Amino acid sequence: MSVFVTQLFNGLSLGSIMLFIAIGLAITFGLMGVINMAHGELIMVGAYATYVVQQFFAQYAPQSMDYYYVIAIPVSFFVSALLGLGLEKSLIHHLYHRPLDSLLATWGVSLILQQMARTIFGAPNVAVLPPEWLDGGVHVAGMVFPYKRLFILAFVAVSIFVLYMYLNKTAAGRRIRAVTLNRDMAACLGISTQKVDAYAFAIGSGFAGLAGCALTLLGPIGPTIGTYYIVDAFMVVILGGVGKVIGTVLGAFGIGLIGTLTEYSTSATMAKVITFALIIVFLQWKPSGLVSMKTRSLD
Amino acid sequence: MKPVLMCCSVSVDFDGFYALQGADLKVYPHEVRFLIGPNGAGKTTLLDVICGKTRASSGKVLFYSHDITDMPEHKIVQLGISRKFQSPSIFHQLTVWENMELALKQDRGLFAVLRAKMSEADRDMIITLLQRIELLDYADQKAGSLSHGQKQWLEIGMQLIQFPQLLLLDEPIAGMSAAERERTGELIHEIARDCAVVIVEHDMDFVRRFSKQVTVMHEGKVLCEGTMEDIQQNEKVVEIYLGREEKAC
C-alpha cells in the first residue's frame, strides 16, 4: 500500500516537473507553432539566473540568504522572458510564415546559448543550494513527501491556473490565439500582431525560466541541461494535443505516472522505453493527442 | 431506372449535434440535381458523407450496387464519384497543368504512377479542357496564385477530366461573374450527358435557369423535392429559405 502511495506521489511529482518544462513550450510551440529547439536553453537560463541570484545574496546579503529563492522566482521568469523577447524581435519574428525554419534557427540559438553559458559560467556544473525552508518533508505513516516536491506541485498548479485563465478568459489571451491562427486576419481586425507575437513568446520563455528555477531544487545546473528536457517537453505537448493547455496537463501527468509505475516494476531504462513506446501506440489511436482540436476544414 | 446514388436515412452526429437526421436522396443517371436549403441545413455534410469525408453515424449510402458508407475516400473516388469542395481545393504548389495531370483518369496505384507517361491523348485532353476553362494561358503558373474564381474553374476542370459517373459540386459558381456562371451552367448540362450531377447552390437565378429537379433540405432532412416552380410555391420553403423577394421574381 505504502509503496503504491509513494509511487503515486512520485508519479505526480514527476508529472509536475514534466508539466513545468512543457508549459512554456505549450505556448511557444503549441499555440504559436514555433518549433522552439532553444526551449531547453531558456530553461537553462532560468536555472543560471537562480544561481546568480543565490551568488548575489551570498555576497551582499548573507543574513537573508534563505530568501534568495523568493527573489529568484521572478528574476528567472523575467530574465528568460526578456531573452525570449529579444529572440522574437530579432529572429522568430521573421519566421511565422515558415514554421519549419524555426527549427533550424532555434537550433542555432540553442548552440549559441549553450556555448555562452559555458563561456560565462564555465563548463562544469554549478551548485544551487535549495533554501533551508524547503529542506525536509512531511512524514506520513513511514512515507516521506519532500517539501521541495510538494512545493513544485503547488508552484506548477498555480502557474497552470494563471496561464489557463489568461489564455481562455482574457482578451489578451484571445488575441494570442487569434494571431497564431491567422495572422493576417487578426491584423485586419485591429490586433497589433507584432506586439502580440512578442509578448506571447516572451511569456512562453518566461515560463521556461520558471521551470529552470524550479529544477534547480532537484537537478543539475550546467550548460547542457536543456538537452535533457527538450525531448520530454515536446512529447508532453504532443501527447496532450497541440494548442490545448489542458492537454498539456494531462500529457504531463500521464507520462509521469506511467514512467514511475513502470520504473518501479522494471528498470529506469525499460521504463523509458515503455513510456515512449506507449506514446507511439497512443498516437496511433489518437493521432492528434489527448485533447484534439479538430475542425471540419479540409486540412 | 436504377438510381446512381441512394442515400437511405443518413444521420451524422457531431458530438451530440445532429447535422443530418435521416436524410434520403436518390439520384438517377444523367440527372442534374440541385440541392438547396438554408445555411446549415446539412447540404455540405451530406456531400461529405457521400464522398467519405464524414462518416455517417447511421444510414447507408449506395453507389449503384456498391455500399460505400464505410469505404475509404480514395476508393470512392476510384469508383467514379468526384467532388468539388465549397472553398476551392486545388494544389497550390503545383502548376495548373500539373493539377490537371494528377486529375487525369488513370490507374492511381503506386507502381502505375511510377511508370506513368503523358500520352498524346492525355495532353490533348488537358489542353482542350484548359482552353475550355480559360486557363490555358496560366498552364505553367502555380495554382496558388490564381484568383478565387480561377481556382473554382480549375477545380471544376479537375473534376471533368476524371470523367466521373457522379459529380458532386458544392457551390461551384460562388465568386464567378455572370458570364462565367452562364458558361458553367451550360458545361454542367453537357457533362450530364455522361454522368449524374448533384449541385448545391444558393443562387436562385442560376437554379431557376439550369435546374429540373430541386431537393430542398432543412435541419438535416429533405424537406421537399420538385421543380423550381413547385418549390417556389411552397410556403415553408419561402419562409425558411427564399424570402419574400425571391418568391416575387
Next chain:
Amino acid sequence: ASSAVDEAKEKKKESSTSETNDTVKVGILHSLSGTMAISEVSLRDAELMAIEEINESGGLLGKKIEPVIEDGASDWPTFAEKAKKLLQKDKVVTIFGGWTSASRKAMLPVVEQNNGLLWYPVQYEGMESSPNIFYTGATTNQQIVPAVSWLLQNKGKKFFLLGSDYVFPRTANKIIKAQLKAEGGQLVGEEYTPLGHTDYSTIISKIKDVKPDVVFNTLNGDSNVAFFKQLKDAGITAKDLTVMSVSIAEEEIRGIGGDVLAGHLAVWNYFQSTDTPENKVFVEKYKEKYGKDRVTDDPIEAAYFAVHLWAEAVKKAGSFDVDKVKKAADGIEYKAPGGTVKIDGETQHTWKIVRIGEIQPDGQFKELWNSGEAVKPDPYLKSYPWAKDLMN
C-alpha cells in the same frame, strides 16, 4: 586507383612532420562542448599547465611543445575523426585525451592503425590494454576492488548497485558482484539509469525498500546531482546510508554542493587534500592559473602527470618516436601530486595509491584510508581468483 594511392602516400611523406627544428606538436583531445564538457574541460587545462611547465623548464629534447587542441564534442565518432586528424594531418607525436570509455574505444583503432600514442587519464573498467595507449587513471583493481573490500569490512554486507547505463558501470558491477560473492557480501539491488536521467524518486523508493548498508554508486555526470539532491530530500543522509561513489571528485562536488554530499564516500587515487609537497605546489599553481575557485581532482591530476610521464619517457628514449617512447616508458617513475606513480610496461597502466575519502561540507575529502604503497595495475584482474570466471 593505384596511382592515386601512390600519390596519397607521396603526400603523406611530403607534408612535413610536426617536428620542426624548435617545436614538436602534441594533441589534446577532450570534449569542450556537449554533455561531457562539464568534466573534460578541466583535463585540458591540467594538460596545458603541464606542457607549459615543461616548456618553461627548457622544453623536450631542445624543442618546445606545441599543443594542438581539438574538441571531441562528447561524440564518439568525432573523437575518432579528430584523433585521425591529429595523427595524420598535424602529425602529433602523442595525444592526451578522452574521458568516457566510449571515446577511448573510438580512438583506439585510430591510434593503433596509425601507430600513434594516446594517454588516457580517467579511471575505467579495465579489460583492455592497447599497445598504443597509456592508462594513467585507475583500473578496477586500483579503485573498485579495494573499495568493495573496505566497505565489506567497515560498513556492512548488503550492497545496492546503482549506475548509469553504459559500459563502465555495467562492467564494474559485474566485478563487484563476483567480489561480493567471494568475500561474503550480499547483493540487494542493481539499477541502471540512462545517462542524463534526472528523476531518482523511484530508485530511492527501491533503495528504501531493500535497506542496504551501502549504495555503490557508479552514476556518471549530471545524474549524480539529481540523485544526491533527491536522496537528501527523501530524508536519507550519510548517517543512515553510506553511498560510495567512483565518479564523484572535487569538481563534481562543486556542482552538487558539499552540503548535499557531506558524509558520503568516494574512492580515488588522489584528492586535492592529499598531503604531499608536490600536491601543494600543484594545487597552488592550478588555482593561480585558472582561478581561486577552481579545484583539482583525480582525473585532473592523472591528466597532469600523464604529460610529465610522457616527457620523462621521451627524455629516456631521446626521441619522440612512438616505438622508442613506448619501449622507454617501462618502469618510468614520476613524483606526481598524489604520490609517486610508475608505468607498468606490460599493461601500459600506472601504479597508483588507492584512497578512500569522506566528503566534507566544504567540498573537500577527508581521507579515511589509503593503500599505503602504489598498487600494481591489473586490468584483467588476473591476480584475483574470484575474477577468473568473469570473462564468461
Next chain:
Amino acid sequence: MLSVRNVTAGYEQSVVLENVSMDVQKGCVTAVLGRNGVGKTTLMKSIIGLIKPMRGNIEWEGEDITSLPPEQRVRRGIGYVPQGREIFPTLTVEENLLLGFEALPKKINSSHVLEEIYELFPILKDMLHRKGGDLSGGQQQQLAIARALIGQPKLLLLDEPMEGIQPSIVQLIRDVIMKIAKEKMVGIVLVEHSLDLAFSCADYFYIFDRGIVVAQGHVSKTSKSDVQQFLTV
C-alpha cells in the same frame, strides 16, 4: 473619405493593379465589379494594408495611410470582410465575435452591440459556443460580416459578402448594408458579382478589367446593359 491614388500593386511575381484611382464617399455604397481575376480582391487588400502598393498612395480622411499596417487602419475605422471568410476555426463563435471589438479603443456597451448583432443574425446566437470552423459555409459568412460590424467601422470593405448565403439572408444583408450606409453614414465598398444585387444597393460603381479601371459612374445614371458589356468577354 477614402481616396486611392494611382495605386500599382500586386504579388511577388506579378503586378495585378496598375495605376488605379478610386474615391469612396461617406454614406455611399460603392460597388466594385469585374470578371474573375481582374484584381478586385487585390484592391481590397491594398486598402486594408495586407499588400503594400508598389506605387501610388491611399488617403483616409485626409491622412496618407499608405505605409500603415492593417491594424492601424482598422483602428482608424476601416472594417474588412475578406473573400473566403477567414474565420478563426478553433475559436468559438463568441470568441470570433469578441475579436471584432479589437478595432475599438475601449469596449463600450459590448453587450448592447452584441444584442444588435444577434438580432441581425439569430443563427449566431444559437451557435455561440460552437467552433467557428465547424459552421457551415453560409454561417461562417454571416459570422464574418457580424464580426466586422461589431467594430463599428466608418468604412466597410466587403469582398463578395453574399457568397454562400441563402437568398432570404442575402436580402437581409443587403438591407443592412443600405441601412448602415444611410443611417450611420458609413462608406461601403462592395465587391459583388451579381450585377442585379450590386445595382440594387450601390450608389456608385467601378468596373475593373485586368487591373485597371475601365468604367465608373453613378448607378442611377447608368443602365445595366451598358455595364453588362464590360463584364462579358
Next chain:
Amino acid sequence: MIKKNWMYWLFFLALFLAPFYLTEFRLSLLGKFLCFAMIAIGISLIWGYTGILSLGHGVYFGLGAYCMAMYLKLEASGGRLPDFMEWSGVNKLPWFWKPFEQPVIAISSAIIVPVLLAMFLSYFTFRNRIKGVYFSLLSQAIVVVFVTLFIGKQEWTGGTNGLTNFSTVFGFSLSSPLTQIVLYLLTVVLLLSMFLFSRWLTRSRFGRVLVAIRDSENRVRFLGFNPTTYKVFVYSLSAAFAGIAGAMFVLQVGLISPAMMGIIPSIEMVLWVAVGGRSSLIGAIIGAIVTNGAKSFFSENYPDIWLLFLGGLFIAVVLFLPNGLTGVYQSVRQRKKQGEVRANEASSHVLQRVSRF
C-alpha cells in the same frame, strides 16, 4: 538541358577525382560527409517533396550501420566471441548475430532491416493519419526507444561504446589507403545513383503526387490516390538510403554507436537539408557537405567557441537564405527570367481608357 545540368556533372566529377587532390585524412572526411549526403537525399525526398518531417532518421542510419558493423566485428574477432560480449558475460554468439558472418546477408540487411522497420512504422502511422509535428515527434520517440534499447542491451550491441575496432572487410585491411579509396569511390557511385534515381522520381508524375501530398494530403485522397501508399513508399525509400549510408559510414569511419542514431544526430540530418535547400536534391547533398565541412572547419580552428559559429551559420541561413544555399542560385536565375518577362509586359502596357457614365 545540358547547359542547366553541367554544374551537377562538374560537381560529381570533382567528387570522383577527389582522391587525386585530397590528403588521406581529408578524403576520409569527405567520404563520411558523402554518407551523410545520402541520408540528406532521402530526407529531401520525404521532407522537401512530400512534407514529412522525420526527426528519427538516425535510427535507419544506425540500423544500416549496425548490420554492417556486426559483420565487420565478427570478421575482426576471427571466430572468437566479440570482445564486448566477453566482458558482458555472454558466452555464446546470440542467434541473430550468426547470419551476419555472411557478408551478403550483412549487406542486404543493411538495407532490408531499416526498410522493414520504416515500412512497419510508417504504414500504421500514415494509415492512422498522423501528420505534421505529431509525426515528427513520434519519429523522435522511436529514436528514444531504439537508442535506449541499444544502450541497455550492451551484451548484444556493445552498449554506449557501440561496435568498433574492426580490422578487415572481405579480407582487405580497412586501414589500407587503397581500401579506403575504393570505399570512397563506391560511396560516390552510390550517391550518384541515389541522386539520379531520386531526380527521376521527383520529375515524374510520381513526384507530382508527392508535392500534392505535401500541399494537401486530403485533397489527394479526393483525387482517388491513396496517400498512405505513397508516403510509406517514399519514407521507406529514404530509410533505405539512410541504411546504405550507415553501412558505408561504418566501413569508412570504423565505428557505430547509439549516440549516432540519437536525437541530436537525427535533428542534424534535417538541418543539413535545410541549409542546402530542402526541396532540391543537389541542395541536400551540398547542405550535408557544407554543414559538416563547416562543423569540422570551425571546430578544428576554434575548438573553444566553434558552436557559436555553427549556431550563427544556422541562423544566418534562415534569415538570409530562406531557401537554403541552392535557393540563392535559383532565385538569381528566376530574377533574371522575371526581369525579361517584366520588360515585355512593360512594353505592351496599354494606355488606360476609362469610360465614364
